Every structure is written in C-alpha cells, then in structure tokens.
Amino acid sequence: MxxxxxxxxxxxxxxxxxxxxxxxxxxxxxxxxxxxxxxxxxxxxxxxxxxxxxxxxxxxxxxxxxxxxxxxxxxxxxxxxxxxxxxxxxxxxxxxxxxxxxxxxxxxxxxxxxxxxxxxxxxxxxxxxxxxxxxxSDLENKVIRAIGVPHERFQEDALRMMRLARFCSRLGFDADPATLEAATELSQNIAFVSAERICDELTKTLMTKKPTVGLSILEKTGVMAVILPELIDCRKCEQTKVGASDVLEHIYNAVDATASFNYNLVVRMAALLHDIGKPSCLKLNAYGFMRFYGHDVKSAEMARDVLKRLKCSNAFMDQVCIIIENHMVKYQSNWTDGAVKRFINRVGKENINNLFELQWCDQIASEGKSRVEAYDEFIARIKEAETQPLTVKDLAITGNDLAKIGIPKSKVMGEILNQLLDMVLDYPKMNSKEILENQAKAIYEAKSNN
Missing domain, CATH: 3.30.460.10 (Beta Polymerase, domain 2)
Structure with missing residues (x-):
C-alpha cells in the first residue's frame, strides 16, 4: 500500500x-x-x-x-x-x-x-x-474523470467544467469521454458562475505548462463560446501563418510559446487576446491577400472589454492592453533618439520587457522562430535613452518656475510643459532652466496672441 x-x-x-x-x-x-x-x-x-x-x-x-x-x-x-x-x-x-x-x-x-x-x-x-x-487507476492512465455521475458533479458547480480543462492542462491528462460529454451538454451553465471565479480558473489554466490543452477543451465543450466568444470568432477567421490555418490556432501557438518560456501572466493573457480584433479588421487588398489593418488597436480595445467583464484589476488591464496595442510596433535603425524616447513614454518603461516577450512569441507563432537578436540594437538604444530626460519631471524647470515668470497655473501651463518636453526629447541639451524659461515665455506669448 x-x-x-x-x-x-x-x-x-x-x-x-x-x-x-x-x-x-x-x-x-x-x-x-x-x-x-x-x-x-x-x-x-x-x-x-x-x-x-x-x-x-x-x-x-x-x-x-x-x-x-x-x-x-x-x-x-x-x-x-x-x-x-x-x-x-x-x-x-x-x-x-x-x-x-x-x-x-x-x-x-x-x-x-x-x-x-x-x-x-x-x-x-x-x-x-x-x-x-x-x-x-486514473492517474496511471492519465485521465481526469468525474466522481460518480458527471452530470451531477457539473450541476453541483458549473466551474468544475473549467477545472476539468485546467487539470488536463496542468497534468497533461486526457478528459474521460463521459466527463467531457457531460461538460459539453451542460456548458451553458457556466454563465451562472461569477466572473471572478471564471477569471481565476482561466488564469490558472494560462499559467500551466501547456495552456492550449485546457483551452482546447474549453473550446470543444462550448464553455469558451460562453465566457470568451471573441476567441470563437477567431476560429472562423482564416489566415496564413506557420502551423495555423486560422487566427485562433495562431493565438494558441502564441500562448503555448509564452508558457514554454515561463513568461508571466500579463504576457500570457496578452497572447490570448492579442489578435481578437482581427476578424473585425479583415480586408482583402488589391491583390486579394488578407490584411488586418489596425487590428492591434482594435484587439486592445476588445481585450479591455473582456478583462472588465472578467472583473480584472485596472492595473492588470492596463498592463495587458498597452502591450497588445503596441505589439505590431517594429523598430527601425533610422529612428531618431527622440522617437526611441517617445516609444518608451508611450509603452511605459515597466511594460517594455513584457511587450518584447509578447512580440517574440507572436513571431514564433507566425514564423516558427523569434528574432530576438534583432532587438539588441533597440534594447541598447532604450538603455541609453533612459539616462536622458524622458518625462516632465525630468525637465530643468517646474510649474512653480513658470508661475514665477507670469504663466498662470492652468491647462495652458500643462500644455507648455509638454511642449518643452517634446523639444528636450529631440534636443537634450535644451534642458537647462534658462533656455526652457525663454522657450516657455515665447510659447505663452504666442498662445496669448492667438
């Protein structure tokens, strides 16, 4: 024994x-x-x-x-x-x-x-x-089986259908056919479960070593159609990517890539939602090829709606959506230093690593490999840019300084500070109090005359 x-x-x-x-x-x-x-x-x-x-x-x-x-x-x-x-x-x-x-x-x-x-x-x-x-016996045969009558177990707590998917994903087991059939027949009952509990199970599934095992079960049983219908729309949307005939298959490949590198939950959730805007953005170009112009922005908008529905925190939503919105950004060597700094400010220093990890996994899902080495120059330039003024707080002048030279504390003052920052991003040597005071006076006079 x-x-x-x-x-x-x-x-x-x-x-x-x-x-x-x-x-x-x-x-x-x-x-x-x-x-x-x-x-x-x-x-x-x-x-x-x-x-x-x-x-x-x-x-x-x-x-x-x-x-x-x-x-x-x-x-x-x-x-x-x-x-x-x-x-x-x-x-x-x-x-x-x-x-x-x-x-x-x-x-x-x-x-x-x-x-x-x-x-x-x-x-x-x-x-x-x-x-x-x-x-x-079920451990030896690598099977997840409901105790007793599967319908009764799922009627007792519909969340167990998501737990079925999670345990299959976590342990690498198969679902017992009768258990899977019961989950399929009762899949609509997941709508009675609170959004918080659904989100908790979904995130636990995403954090397994092979999330798409569980995601596939959610799709097969019909649970996904209830909790994430946006993903089901992606199954109906064709595209040409390595190892994927439709958008959902591409998403699955990206999610598994995030798991293979043990990336954090923000990156994994972003991978799950990064292309959900594609179906609504699909267009055929003049040559008959499918294009998804603007799907990054649309996907970020839809992802925010999904995460709100799942009762996620505002901080988590912001972290996920900012990297989805920027996942199509492609660095070019001819970017100016100012452009690199504006990229940092747009994405946020704290989100850049997550963004790159999402992009690498997206590349793996699209091309079969990532282009990590192509980021070396970009990363070096970001590190250099971070040593220079990046935000209004880094300016050699403050709102109090502007008030002393006659600029009232108002919306106009904020606009002037942002214009000064825009100059300093391109020309760091302008970040001196004397130069910025003169520039501020000129901007304020121009605004007053208008």
Missing part, C-alpha cells in the same frame, strides 16, 4: 485529534501530486471532529469558514485549515450548496469532490493513502 510522507509536525498535530477521539486526513491535491512526484506542501485537512470540537481541543483557532465546517488552527507557527467531513445539499444556483450537513464518514466526504484524482486521502498518523474512487 502506498504511503504519504507525513511531516513530523503534522503527525504531532494529528495525535492531538486522536487523543481526543477524532481522526485527521490530508486530502486532495497534496496527495495526488505526491503520487505524481510533484512537490506540493499546500495541505488541506479533513476530520470527523465538528468545528466546535476542534475549537475546544486547540487554544488558537480562527473560525474562517465555520458555517461550512472550516476553521484555521494555529499550531507551532503554522496555520492548518481543517474542515469537518460533510455532505452538501442541492446546488440550486449551480455555485454554492443550499445546505451543508456534517457527517462522520470519510467516504461520504470524499464522494462530494469533483474528480477521482482529487479524492485521495492520507492518514495523518501513518501516511496510509486511501483511494475509494479508483483515482490511482
């Missing part, structure tokens, strides 16, 4: 339960990942002790989710989340159980979980692994 290597502190924790007549188990992902040889110390515990009983046998307990049987025990410097064995009532809103019933049976508790590979339990005293739903 397989054993889970229970840390000594957890054995000590479990022994207190036993001394008081209760049992304690590690459940779910930590056990599964151990069986797969994956490091995971994110432990979830379940017990036959009621929440109140747990609070009685430990001095420091936080009732984090006591209504649903969960408390957090502070034990020797760690926080252990412990949930009482339970069964759940009907899910009338397809999100949350209408009721929770505490039970004494581990089997009843495990039977309410989503997939067989997530229903393992390990005895916290001796590490014995309990497999009541043939999860071990």
């Amino acid at each position: 397989r054993k889970y290597p229970v840390p000594e502190k957890i054995k000590q924790f479990a022994s207190i339960f036993k001394e008081n007549g209760y049992s304690l188990y590690i459940v779910g992902g930590a056990v599964r990942d151990h069986l797969l040889g994956i490091q995971n110390s994110d432990w979830d515990f379940c017990t036959d002790a009621l929440p109140q009983q747990v609070m009685e046998i430990f001095k420091h307990v936080i009732p984090t989710g006591i209504k649903h049987g969960t408390v957090t025990v502070l034990f020797k410097g760690d926080q252990f989340e412990v949930t009482t064995f339970r069964t759940e009532g009907a899910y009338s809103d397809m999100r949350h159980p209408d009721s929770v019933k505490f039970v004494r049976s581990l089997e009843e508790d495990l039977s309410r979980r989503d997939f067989t590979v997530n229903a393992f339990a390990a005895d916290c005293l001796d590490g014995t692994i309990i497999d009541l739903f043939n999860g071990m």
Whole structure:
C-alpha cells in the first residue's frame, strides 16, 4: 500500500485529534501530486471532529469558514485549515450548496469532490493513502474523470467544467469521454458562475505548462463560446501563418510559446487576446491577400472589454492592453533618439520587457522562430535613452518656475510643459532652466496672441 510522507509536525498535530477521539486526513491535491512526484506542501485537512470540537481541543483557532465546517488552527507557527467531513445539499444556483450537513464518514466526504484524482486521502498518523474512487487507476492512465455521475458533479458547480480543462492542462491528462460529454451538454451553465471565479480558473489554466490543452477543451465543450466568444470568432477567421490555418490556432501557438518560456501572466493573457480584433479588421487588398489593418488597436480595445467583464484589476488591464496595442510596433535603425524616447513614454518603461516577450512569441507563432537578436540594437538604444530626460519631471524647470515668470497655473501651463518636453526629447541639451524659461515665455506669448 502506498504511503504519504507525513511531516513530523503534522503527525504531532494529528495525535492531538486522536487523543481526543477524532481522526485527521490530508486530502486532495497534496496527495495526488505526491503520487505524481510533484512537490506540493499546500495541505488541506479533513476530520470527523465538528468545528466546535476542534475549537475546544486547540487554544488558537480562527473560525474562517465555520458555517461550512472550516476553521484555521494555529499550531507551532503554522496555520492548518481543517474542515469537518460533510455532505452538501442541492446546488440550486449551480455555485454554492443550499445546505451543508456534517457527517462522520470519510467516504461520504470524499464522494462530494469533483474528480477521482482529487479524492485521495492520507492518514495523518501513518501516511496510509486511501483511494475509494479508483483515482490511482486514473492517474496511471492519465485521465481526469468525474466522481460518480458527471452530470451531477457539473450541476453541483458549473466551474468544475473549467477545472476539468485546467487539470488536463496542468497534468497533461486526457478528459474521460463521459466527463467531457457531460461538460459539453451542460456548458451553458457556466454563465451562472461569477466572473471572478471564471477569471481565476482561466488564469490558472494560462499559467500551466501547456495552456492550449485546457483551452482546447474549453473550446470543444462550448464553455469558451460562453465566457470568451471573441476567441470563437477567431476560429472562423482564416489566415496564413506557420502551423495555423486560422487566427485562433495562431493565438494558441502564441500562448503555448509564452508558457514554454515561463513568461508571466500579463504576457500570457496578452497572447490570448492579442489578435481578437482581427476578424473585425479583415480586408482583402488589391491583390486579394488578407490584411488586418489596425487590428492591434482594435484587439486592445476588445481585450479591455473582456478583462472588465472578467472583473480584472485596472492595473492588470492596463498592463495587458498597452502591450497588445503596441505589439505590431517594429523598430527601425533610422529612428531618431527622440522617437526611441517617445516609444518608451508611450509603452511605459515597466511594460517594455513584457511587450518584447509578447512580440517574440507572436513571431514564433507566425514564423516558427523569434528574432530576438534583432532587438539588441533597440534594447541598447532604450538603455541609453533612459539616462536622458524622458518625462516632465525630468525637465530643468517646474510649474512653480513658470508661475514665477507670469504663466498662470492652468491647462495652458500643462500644455507648455509638454511642449518643452517634446523639444528636450529631440534636443537634450535644451534642458537647462534658462533656455526652457525663454522657450516657455515665447510659447505663452504666442498662445496669448492667438
């Protein structure tokens, strides 16, 4: 029988339960990942002790989710989340159980979980692994299978359809045919799930090693058509790219490229959305070739709408959309120093690396390889430009200085400062207080005369 290597502190924790007549188990992902040889110390515990009983046998307990049987025990410097064995009532809103019933049976508790590979339990005293739903067989066969009747599992919580995609993507497993069929039949129910939960699952899928395994399942089941219909439109839009006959296939290739380099979530999300504007921008040129003029700007606009719909933060939206909007920018050696500086200001110093990573992955998806070496000169020029004045704050003159020479603090002052910056970007030697004061006076007089 397989054993889970229970840390000594957890054995000590479990022994207190036993001394008081209760049992304690590690459940779910930590056990599964151990069986797969994956490091995971994110432990979830379940017990036959009621929440109140747990609070009685430990001095420091936080009732984090006591209504649903969960408390957090502070034990020797760690926080252990412990949930009482339970069964759940009907899910009338397809999100949350209408009721929770505490039970004494581990089997009843495990039977309410989503997939067989997530229903393992390990005895916290001796590490014995309990497999009541043939999860071990599914691990060996690399299959994600719903526990019991798949329709019932997805009716209980429609988000499980996205979790199916995520686990297939994360583990490199296939979806059990009956489980996949149930997800397909119930795909419209994903509309009942909150945008925040959908976004959380989507981002977790994007952060796997092969995101398109999960994305393909979302597409195949029809879940994608509900949560990201913009991507389905891309499947209907043909284009000629290496290894891609349509825009969505190209997007998939770009997303997998971001994962292969372990790029961050901003770049991965940008890759997913960077071309969603193409279908609405498709035109045939005079020679009958497809062109997508302005799709970068359109894709950024649509991406912002998508991310708002998913309740993403404004900061995250800004980071994603700025690099989508600029992903078609192509540096030329004949750019002036001023042009390089304006590029930095337009994109933002903090976003440039993300932009380049998106462009490299877009190139891989389009041409089969990236042109990283072509960026060497551009990167060197950016570094040089960053040593020179770039923003109004870098000017040798301030708003207070302009006020002292008679320019009122108003919208006009802001316009004058921006004009001075525009001069300094092209001619850094003009960044002296005396020269800028004279220029400001001339600009102000010209505006006043108009």
